[in-house]
Amino acid sequence: MTVYNFCAGPAMLPPEVMKKAQQEFLDWQNLGVSVMEVSHRSAPFLAMVKECEASLRRLMNISDEFEVLFMHGGGRGQFAAVPLNLHLDDAPGIYIENGIWSNGATIEGAKFTNVEGINIRSDKDGFFDIKPVSQWPLPSNASFIHYCPNETIDGIQIFDVPKHPNAPIVADMSSVILSREINVDDFDIIYAGAQKNIGPSGLCIVIVRKALLEREGLPRPSILDYAIEAKLGSMYNTPPTFAWYLAAEVFKHLEATGGVKAMEKHNETKAAILYDYIDKSDFYSNKVAKHCRSLMNVPFWLKDDSLNDAFLKQAEKSGLVALEGHRLVGGMRASIYNAMPIDGIEALVTFMDKFAKEHS
Numbered sequence: 001m002t003v004y005n006f007c008a009g010p011a012m013l014p015p016e017v018m019k020k021a022q023q024e025f026l027d028w029q030n031l032g033v034s035v036m037e038v039s040h041r042s043a044p045f046l047a048m049v050k051e052c053e054a055s056l057r058r059l060m061n062i063s064d065e066f067e068v069l070f071m072h073g074g075g076r077g078q079f080a081a082v083p084l085n086l087h088l089d090d091a092p093g094i095y096i097e098n099g100i101w102s103n104g105a106t107i108e109g110a111k112f113t114n115v116e117g118i119n120i121r122s123d124k125d126g127f128f129d130i131k132p133v134s135q136w137p138l139p140s141n142a143s144f145i146h147y148c149p150n151e152t153i154d155g156i157q158i159f160d161v162p163k164h165p166n167a168p169i170v171a172d173m174s175s176v177i178l179s180r181e182i183n184v185d186d187f188d189i190i191y192a193g194a195q196k197n198i199g200p201s202g203l204c205i206v207i208v209r210k211a212l213l214e215r216e217g218l219p220r221p222s223i224l225d226y227a228i229e230a231k232l233g234s235m236y237n238t239p240p241t242f243a244w245y246l247a248a249e250v251f252k253h254l255e256a257t258g259g260v261k262a263m264e265k266h267n268e269t270k271a272a273i274l275y276d277y278i279d280k281s282d283f284y285s286n287k288v289a290k291h292c293r294s295l296m297n298v299p300f301w302l303k304d305d306s307l308n309d310a311f312l313k314q315a316e317k318s319g320l321v322a323l324e325g326h327r328l329v330g331g332m333r334a335s336i337y338n339a340m341p342i343d344g345i346e347a348l349v350t351f352m353d354k355f356a357k358e359h360s
């Protein structure tokens with residue numbers, strides 16, 4: 001039976017990449033040892049990371065104005081790193097809030113710097129909506145503007161990018177990076193924990209405008225210091241080498257299969273199939289306003305909550321795993337990142353339809 005894994009993260013990875021990693025697991029590049037067993041400062045590893053960065057730069061069209069860092073600590077590590085590196089004494093960090101992860105970033109940021117949270121979300125009649133970017137009340141004095149373009153738990157996506165005349169724009173792209181084309185120049189920092197569209201957990205990609213490395217910020221651990229990591233090629237200490245290697249393989253695979261443009265189409269098609277089905281059904285519902293529905297994480301609710309357990313059990317028996325919604329919001333959630341094939345979406349919709357007919 002084919003198993004489709006809808007986990008929000010760590011998420012499924014492209015099977016082709018997993019097979020290649022399996023093939024070279026014990027013998028990487030004919031060295032007779034695994035990539036996990038070589039020094040991060042050895043020539044083959046350094047060549048791999050150089051190509052990994054070049055590949056990501058091609059995929060996202062990242063200019064020389066930016067450093068690309070491969071850091072530890074996942075998304076939450078950056079919740080601390082951003083205020084520590086960008087703090088200014090006389091300006092608050094602005095946090096746009098529209099869901100659980102952006103709220104989490106605000107709470108962490110408040111430990112280090114003055115923060116101002118701006119709520120852009122409304123929950124009316126059981127429907128979640130967000131204010132368009134053009135209506136966000138951004139103050140003129142800000143050390144940075146932090147926002148989360150894709151709220152993984154809430155299933156809310158922001159498709160436009162905020163602009164500010166002088167404050168850097170910082171985006172937590174943990175669950176949306178490489179899923180659609182963006183203009184990196186519209187941002188000043190993009191960060192993303194790897195475990196959704198990039199590779200295994202333990203690695204976080206940080207794309208940072210070089211000019212920001214000049215900021216003094218606050219005293220901070222070297223491991224969270226952008227300037228130190230940039231200077232040392234992201235090797236201030238031993239990096240998560242296996243995760244880095246696998247990320248390089250995912251990037252290679254994405255380049256070989258049409259890049260981000262092709263992936264964007266693929267993702268739009270997948271999300272459309274699932275949302276169309278949910279919208280037509282009176283058994284399932286999604287509670288997010290259509291213009292801000294996530295293309296990566298699709299939360300949905302059964303009209304009768306008491307059927308949740310049966311739904312999850314039967315789904316699992318049909319090879320559809322990890323569909324349980326986040327404990328904070330309940331219901332179901334299908335995470336349909338880059339690696340999820342259209343077949344997986346079709347199998348899910350077929351199952352949902354069958355389950356609805358049997359329980360209506």
Ligand code: PMP
Pocket residue numbers: 008009073074075076077101148150151152153172173174175193194
């Ligand atoms: N930001 C977003 C948008 C996320 O989805 C997550 C994890 N799901 C995080 C931050 C936290 O990431 P990590 O567990 O890697 O710290």
